[in-house]
Amino acid sequence: MAPLDRGSVAAIGNFDGVHLGHQSVIAEAGRIARRFGAPHAVLTFEPHPRVLFQPEAPPFRLATSDTRAAVIGTQNVDLLVEIKFDTAFSQLSAEVFVTDVLQKRLALIHIVCGYDFVFGHRRRGTPDMLQDIGREIGLGVTCMRAVAEPDGAAYSSSRIRQCLAEGDPVGAADLLGRPWNFSARVEEGDRRGRTIGFPTCNLRIIDLVQPAHGVYAITARIGEETVWHPGVANFGRRPTVNDRGALFEAHLFDIDRNLYGECLEIRVIDFIRPEMKFSGIDALTAQITADAAHARNLLAENLNPSPGAGHHGN
Secondary structure (H helix, E strand, C coil), rough: CCCCCCEEEHHHHHHHCCHHHHEEEEEHHHHHHHHCCEEEEEEEEEEEEEHHCCCCCCCCCCCCCHHHHHHHCCCCEEEEECCCCCCHHHHHCCHHHHHHHHHHHCCCCEEEEEECCCHHHCHHHHHHHHHHHHHHCEEEEEEECCCCCCCCCCCCHHHHHHHHHHHHHHHHHHHHHCEEEEECCCCCCCCCHHHHCCCCCEEECCCCCCCCEEEEEEEEEEEECCCCEEEEEEECCCCCCCCCCCCEEEEEECCCCCCCCCCCEEEEEEEEECCCCCCCCHHHHHHHHHHHHHHHHHHCCCCCCCCCCCCCCC
8 A cells, every 4th residue: 555645635435336425525625635735535445345244245336446436537536546455454443544544654634534434443433533533643534414415315325226226227327426337248148139130238247236127228338439329228037038147138229240248338327117028029029129219219318329330249
């Protein structure tokens, strides 16, 4: 853990999802940094502590480390530091974390945290304790109150997970300040989709929260390209055909090229319908046709895709 530029002001937290509440903490650190003429930093942890303490629990994270870093990179931040959260680190006392890690090793002059930030062995550290220790050692501390949505509820990663589990990606996007997204590599499939006119890219959502099974309007970016392509996707266990476990099957409109092995970034825009079992392939094809038309309509207002070129995965 190398020192930051001496005199940095850092926002500190897990920042899972980097939702609008997190962004307000990061922005406050930026305001203080500018006032001091200091570097603006974000300090976070990898993996999320729950991964260490509850390894058998279902995946719950909203974003990978890479996605989190990409979003934080849009917040006018000078420095991003990820502390490795392992067993040894988890056993540091709250006091040692502040004095040895924040002040001595990282050389921070001021930190900003959210109202619910906890730290140290057995999560003993609280914002009040952080402020008390900070006064003793000359480390500035700002603890922010909960940032509320228009309905008065606090922004939280838990609420975003609930929105996704309930098939409400629009609600999740309202909390995140952007559509929920994930990245995955296109797998080989049974190529059934292309036989009915809807070739799909087979993707797996690994180590992240699982959204509700069903059909979604999406946009997708291929590899390092900058164009976002509109599409429709089904996430689920495919009850009408062979069950290969939960797959996110994305059909990108107006794309005719081989995408096997490509990494796709998916933005989940809106929910169309729950997963259903159909009487046969004809009924399935008719419904997919209707779903695709619905998705095109949902996406038409906020996306003007460039013509695609080039074969889908499945």
